[in-house]
Amino acid sequence: MIRSKCSCHHHLLVLVMVVLWISPRYVSAGDEHAKDFYIIYLGDRPDNTEETIKTHINLLSSLNISQEEAKERKVYSYTKAFNAFAAKLSPHEAKKMMEMEEVVSVSRNQYRKLHTTKSWDFVGLPLTAKRHLKAERDVIIGVLDTGITPDSESFLDHGLGPPPAKWKGSCGPYKNFTGCNNKIIGAKYFKHDGNVPAGEVRSPIDIDGHGTHTSSTVAGVLVANASLYGIANGTARGAVPSARLAMYKVCWARSGCADMDILAGFEAAIHDGVDIISISIGGPIADYSSDSISVGSFHAMRKGILTVASAGNDGPSSGTVTNHEPWILTVAASGIDRTFKSKIDLGNGKSFSGMGISMFSPKAKSYPLVSGVDAAKNTDDKYLARYCFSDSLDRKKVKGKVMVCRMGGGGVESTIKSYGGAGAIIVSDQYLDNAQIFMAPATSVNSSVGDIIYRYINSTRSASAVIQKTRQVTIPAPFVASFSSRGPNPGSIRLLKPDIAAPGIDILAAFTLKRSLTGLDGDTQFSKFTILSGTSMACPHVAGVAAYVKSFHPDWTPAAIKSAIITSAKPISRRVNKDAEFAYGGGQINPRRAASPGLVYDMDDISYVQFLCGEGYNATTLAPLVGTRSVSCSSIVPGLGHDSLNYPTIQLTLRSAKTSTLAVFRRRVTNVGPPSSVYTATVRAPKGVEITVEPQSLSFSKASQKRSFKVVVKAKQMTPGKIVSGLLVWKSPRHSVRSPIVIYSPTSD
Structure with a gap:
């Protein structure tokens, strides 16, 4: 058994939230400031729920307001996994609350944004893969997202028995929500600011489609002949079709995802008894102790729950990766071996392929071709x-024409259609590697093709073109999506992020019928399945693999599951991914190998606290995570090695581009393979780098036995901004345990 007990389990978090609007009835003579949402962390959690809520009211009342007004201002109390409450405060009141002895810290609430028939076969998890079905039925995956579509075929519960006995969650009843079953065993929604957007209801129902898509990707049942209007046809399924789902709706189609709702979702998921949390949401992270996903996932980790999160869609710019905490499994998006293209036939006989999904067959052989400038x-x-x-x-000038438009925003084809146009060719300066769905005949081309089309228009008075219906095309893969956020990790120079890559381009999965495929005005396309791209789509692939591993090893810790997934990954070619591990981490997910990794790098929550101490955190900044100000870095044994962390990957950031850097990394592995095993170290060092491992052989005589080793990395000076890749592989006759070693020279000292 690998799970470690938390050595500071009696310290739990207290959170307080506050709201972003002002109501005249809350304005007193001494308070004329606009009110905002804040997240306020208190001390250790009282055991009694009623007493905890009274404490929340009393704290608010101490701001010179009545008990009645305090009750009105408080919009939510966290009393399960966290001790917290949400309330309406002015900045002045928030400052006063921070000065209270009971309060640990105060953070302002923010709103965050949301970041298959073939993908599972592509990554090596076919229908015939070995499964522990009984254990898989006991795995519960909590999804924090936009809600779920309970009527979808992907969530039928045929053959599934009642929920596992450990389940403590609930499911409504809710308005416009048909209810749960033995597949969707829980559903809740959170909207504590009270401002439900027009067109939405207080219910876990998904009117956006994002949550339905991610949920079916992670654990949807088999649906034969699934497709989007005939393309990408096949059997849609999740990684673990027999696992259970619990939806925590924390995002709303028109207002985003509030920190206080995200924390409420984490609290509920922890209390309800989920095993894995999948969250395809992100935003800028100021630090690990004030970010809602960071705090929520830390407390989930302490309860044995692994959080899998998307890396973000701000690539290919460097340093954009988000959800980069060491206790989170951070997922980049990669491509599979198919894409969707539309042929453009020009009147001069030339043809080009455009990217995108346009399900419209042309009604004529050709149409007049006009540039946007000429239709001004x-x-x-x-x-x-x-x-x-x-x-x-x-x-x-638009009616009946195929328009050529520069990319300036979404919905170009909607405008052209509303003006009576015959189609749109959109010229983009971005790298085109994912297929956008269009609501009218349209396709996207890169600038070089666009320039050829513009020259053709200017060469004749009778330019013409036609956009053919989209077809599926086979391409080389895997590769990292251009939009997938890259390292280096902006939160720590000692931690490699992202951790892993998974399919996130052109993924077919379940959708909602409550909105059109594009959501644009005039779109009449609706489908039970759709194709989406993003690290949001990659995240549930990895959450599904984590659940798959959990079904084989129910007692493994979050760190052990994460290690198994990272060290078993398939290498991705650096030749077509210049950002190397900053783009794909350990590589492409390899589900069946992850279930039998041989060795794992295990950790508990104290290991992460040691890491944070090494990052410069102190008793005050650690408090929101550990639940008290009494945990001081000076009283904790320092973590071993350069990064103070038993992580399955290694990153060395050079101190200076002008001198060499030497660092010693300490690691400890646990044998989860055959009891009697011998592993030998194989090292690959890039030019200008020396890597040594001591000892070079690890012998095990029993299961769960641990062995320690050190890795010494010495790197010569490098050009600023350069990244080079090394590798450590522990090999036995049955297993290869891969650990990337990244050496990076920052762009500035």
Whole structure:
């Protein structure tokens, strides 16, 4: 058994939230400031729920307001996994609360954003893969997202018995929500600011489609002949079709995902008894002790729950990765070996392929071809008309034409359709590696193809073109998506992020019928399945693999499961991914290998506290995570090695581009393979780097036995901004345990 007990389990978190609007009835003579949401952390959690809630009211009342007003201001109390409450405060009141002895820290609430028929076969988890079905039925995956569509075929519960006995969750009843079953065993929603957007209801129902898509990717049952209007046809399924799902709706289609709702979702998931949390949400992280996902996932980890989170969609810029805490499994998006393209036939006989999904067959052999600039209302509108913005175009010049428009935002084809146009060719300066769904005949081309089309238009008075219906095309893979956020980790120079890559481009999964495929005005396309791209789609792939591993090893800790997934990954070619491990971490997920990794790098929560102490955190900044100000770094034994962390990957950031750097990394592995095993170290060092491992052989005589070793990395000076890749592999006759070693020279000292 690998699970370690938390050595500071009696310290639990207290959180307080506050709201972003002002109501006249809350304004007193001494309080004329606008009210915001804040997250306020208190001390150790009282055992009694009623007493905890009274404490929340009393704290608010101490701000010179009545008990009645305090009750009205408090919008939510956290009393299960956290001791917390949400309330409406002004900045002045928040400052006063921070000065109270009971309060640990105060953070302002933020709103965050949301970041298959073939993908599981592509990563090596076919229908025929070995499964422990009885154990898989006991795995519960909590999804924090936009809700779920309970009527979807992907969530039928045929053959599934009642929920596992450990389950403590609930499911409504809710308005417009048909209810749960033995597949969706729990559903809750959180909207503590009280501002439910128009068109949405207080219910876990998904009107956006994002949550339905991610949920079916992680654990949807088999649905034969699933497709999007006939393309990507096949059997849709999740990684663990027999596992259970619990939806925590923390995101709303028109207002995003509030920190206080995210924390409430984490608290509920921890209390309800989920095994894995999948969260495809992100935003900038100020630090690990004030970020809602960071705090929630830390407390989940302490309860034995692994959080899998998306890396973000801000690539290919460097240093953009989010959800980069060491206790989170951070997922980048990769491509599979298919894409969707539409053929463009020009009147001069030339043809090109455009990217995107356009399910419309042309009604004519060709249409007049016009650039946006040439369809401008007047001279003053020509600049905006090149992007085909609606107010800049002349309807008469657009009607019946295929328009060529520069990419300036989404929904270009909606504008062209509303003006009576025959289609749109969108010229993009971005790298095109994912297929956008269009609501009218349209496709995207890169700038070089766009320039050829513009030259053709300018060469004749009768330019014409036609956009053919989309077809599926086979391409080389895997590769990292251009949009997938990259390292280096902005939160720590000692920790490699992202951790792993998984399919996140053109993923077919379940969708909602409560919105059109694009959500644009005039779109009449609706489908039970759709194709989406993003690290949001990659995240549930890895959460599904984590659940798959959990079904074989129910007692493994979150760190052990994470280690198994990272060290078993398939290498991704650096030749087509110049950002190397900063793009894909350990590599592409390899589900069946992850279930039998041989060795794991295990950790408990104290290991993470040691890491944070090494990062410069102190008793005050640690308090929101450990639940008290009494945990001091000076009283904790320092973590071993350069990074103070028993992580399955290694990153050395050079101190200076002008001198060499030497660092010693200490690691400890646990034998989860054959009881009697011998592993030998194989090292690959890049030019200019020396890597040595001591000892070079690890012998085990029993299961769960631990062995320690050290890795010494010495790197010569490198050009600023350069990244080079090394590798440590522990090999036995049955297993290869891969640990990437990354050496990076920062762009500035």
